[in-house]
Amino acid sequence: MKPVNEMKIEFVSRSSNESFARATVAAFVSQLDPTISELADIKTAVSEAVTNCIVHAYKNSIGTIYISVQIFDTGRITIKIRDKGVGIPNIKKAMEPLFTTGGDERAGLGFAVMQSFMDKIKVTSKIDKGTTVTLEKDIIPRVLRNG
Amino acid sequence: MNIKTEFSDKTLTAIIEGDIDHHTAKGIRETIDLAVEEKNPSALTLDFGNVQFMDSSGIGLIMGRYRLMKLLNGNLELVNLPEHINRLISLSGLFSLDIIKNKGCEQIETRE
Ligand SMILES: Nc1ncnc2c1ncn2[C@@H]1O[C@H](COP(=O)(O)OP(=O)(O)OP(=O)(O)O)[C@@H](O)[C@H]1O
Ligand SMILES: [Mg+2]
Secondary structure, three states: OOEEEEEEEEEOOOHHHHHHHHHHHHHHHHHHOHHHHHHHHHHHHHHHHHHHHHHOOOOOOEEEEEEEEOOOOOOEEEEEEEEEEOOOOOHHHOOOOOOOOOOOOOOOOOHHHHHHHOOEEEEEEEEOOEEEEEEEEEEEOOHHOOO | OEEEEEEOOEEEEEEEEEOHHHHHHHHHHHHHHHHHHHHHOOEEEEEEEEEEEEEHHHHHHHHHHHHHHHOOOOOOEEEEOOOOHHHHHHHHOHHHHEEEEOOOOOOOOOOO
């Protein structure tokens, strides 16, 4: 399936870019006329993935974070968030709710939130090469919403 | 500054404004912890009425303040939770702790 629209951004892993990233993705998917609740879900999931790049992937360094968003004519959106950081040794374990290597102030819920707020999540990772998180969500077309 | 604190009747209220994410959480945490240290309150109330956005960094923030208040034998209360933040907190299972949640959210959830 070919996307009907697509965008790509990249930016350095500074925490001040967390709000930039989620706002930019939200602005792009707004063309599908999502509900406020759908938009909040997307912003939260993007914020989780981007924060993970900053906090974990580039823990002791500054690297580049890559985001691409594709929109399909069915109303499906696919969001890819990619880093070239440390990678995840055990993805299954990392995705378990409450698992964290981030210490006291982290809840270990980022993946659980992405899973719950989006329709689909896929994570691929390679040690010292980086991690890609792919998120999918079907935006219900407005014509069908009230019917 | 995206946080204001008020103190009366042994209760410290922190009114948080704007977005709670990893970038802003540190400043919010430091302001609250400093005020707690100064006032030694028996209850801490976090007011989310003016919060536009929160991700799991906010859950970490709440958990940390819960632990802090337990150390002081005090309580933590969450008020004026917007719908989306309420969903996020429900997902976290935080409501199974003895955190008081009221005003602006009709039903109090309990979990096993
Ligand atoms: N992009 C990444 N690169 C390297 N490790 C990662 C990455 N994303 C997640 N991880 C690992 O997976 C764990 C779980 O991530 P998750 O987002 O669920 O929780 P957290 O970030 O630790 O806490 P929270 O998201 O609640 O603040 C992290 O603690 C970290 O060890
Ligand atoms: Mg995380």
